[in-house]
Amino acid sequence: MPENSAAVLREPRGSLVVERVPLPGPAADEVVVRVRAVAVNPVDWVIQGTGPVTYRWLRAPAVLGSDVAGEVVAVGSGVTRFAVGDRVVGLATGTDRGRDPMHEGAFQEHTALLERLTAPISPELSDDQAAVLPLGASTAACALFQPKHLGLPLPGAADAPRERSGVVVVWGGSTSVGMNAVQLARAAGYTVVSTASPRNAETVRSLGAEVVVDHGAPTAVDDLVAAVAGRSVVGAVALGTTSTAACIEVLRRTGGTVLAMASTPVSLDGVAGRRRLLPGALPVFTRLGLATLGLTLRARRAGIRAAFVWGSSLRDDAMGPELWGRVLPEGLADGSIRPVPEPLVVGHGLDAVQSAIDRQRAGVSARKVVVTL
Structure with missing residues (x-):
């Protein structure tokens, strides 16, 4: 059985700490992904720094992060679009109200993604390039x-x-x-x-x-x-x-x-x-x-x-499966959609995630901060 580690928010407004955590198992509509790259968004430092006011529903310990690229290592019983070994990119929604941030937060070695918010990655696309896409x-x-x-x-x-x-x-x-x-x-x-x-x-x-x-x-x-x-x-x-x-x-x-x-x-x-x-x-x-x-x-x-606009609200409407199941795969394939902004890879490994969040908060222009795992 693979082991799992995560960059965990142990307490409100604390720094992320890398530690062993349970390996997520897939629900019927989920895939479990071995994460190869994650991107950082402003919402990550907003949650970390102001969560007691802005994300009052989120309880520590929690795994933050929305943008994931990697390969599928397990599939739920109802999954039809993916198989073990597929390279995918997807939107993790663990920090939303009513979700489980330890099960489906991005900043860990293995995470669970909803099939309906996941798309295949073509061989021409690297993990760090794909990881910029989901929340944006x-x-x-x-x-x-x-x-x-x-x-x-x-x-x-x-x-x-x-x-x-x-x-x-x-x-x-x-x-x-x-x-x-x-x-x-x-x-x-x-x-x-x-x-x-x-x-x-x-x-x-x-x-x-x-x-x-x-x-x-x-x-x-x-x-x-x-x-x-x-x-x-x-x-x-x-x-x-x-x-x-x-x-x-x-x-x-x-x-x-x-x-x-x-x-x-x-x-x-x-x-x-x-x-x-x-x-x-x-x-x-x-x-x-x-x-x-x-x-x-x-x-x-x-x-x-x-x-x-709440970017992950498409999880619960008909647009989510349409965007992730048809529009993004077709657009990436024919070139009408490309993963943007360009990735700015600032480190490798879970130990680099906290400094990546700090780098994002300091400001970037037309780039997206990425950590490879």
Whole structure:
């Protein structure tokens, strides 16, 4: 029987500790994967640093992490798409409410993945390249295709109109979610206008954005409105602390009525690094609540339907199996979707996961921090 180790959050706000943990067994709808690479997302340091407030349901000990690539070592009784030995990439949802973070957290040598949130890896794709995909692609897909957000038809959907028209606005096109939103919207047949820094603009254009404006320019909103050029705007995806206010203005001026918010309007970076979370962080959380309320009211007054995106919510709807069972495998095979951003491998082994989380919190641009195992 294989052994298993994990980088474990032993106590709230503690550092990750590598230790032996039970080997997960697959439920009927799960595969157990020998993990070969994991990627780090901002949510990992948010949970580690602010979990007692933001993830109050999560109890220690816990294994964090969402992005997994590796090979299948066991399959559940109901699994039909995978067999032992298959190379796969998948979304681990162990830190969600009602899930088991020790059973299905990413930062361990073996983890359980739901079959419906797992896709095959082609021989041409390395584990570290594949590992960047799961949470970014899933969050982007939720923003674009879930009915409570933009509600667009998925790429290749049988019941979708043959001709699709309209513009999708993606503010923050060089972020992990933004890159995936750009290419998924293009794969679905829509025109995309986006923002990025000048050094990342060409990368965002290469993913299918028709126009990329400088998000730091004082004329960024005017430039996006000009890029829309009077065409119908089917919605906007907001990424970054200032993105929601900017997208509301773009939508107000272009007639768009749907906004998917994928970032908070106040960064939690400063609070996550505090020695003590409370009471010192209360002013930050108060600003966050007031800013969110103010933006929601502003959107409502402008006739815009705005809602926050939860990237793993596709686990419980019909879009999850469609995205992971058809759209991603087909898109990766024909080149219309590629795993983005580029991986930034910062270490090997579970001992490197904590420093990888710290590296992500320090800031990366158009890359995704990855650890190989």
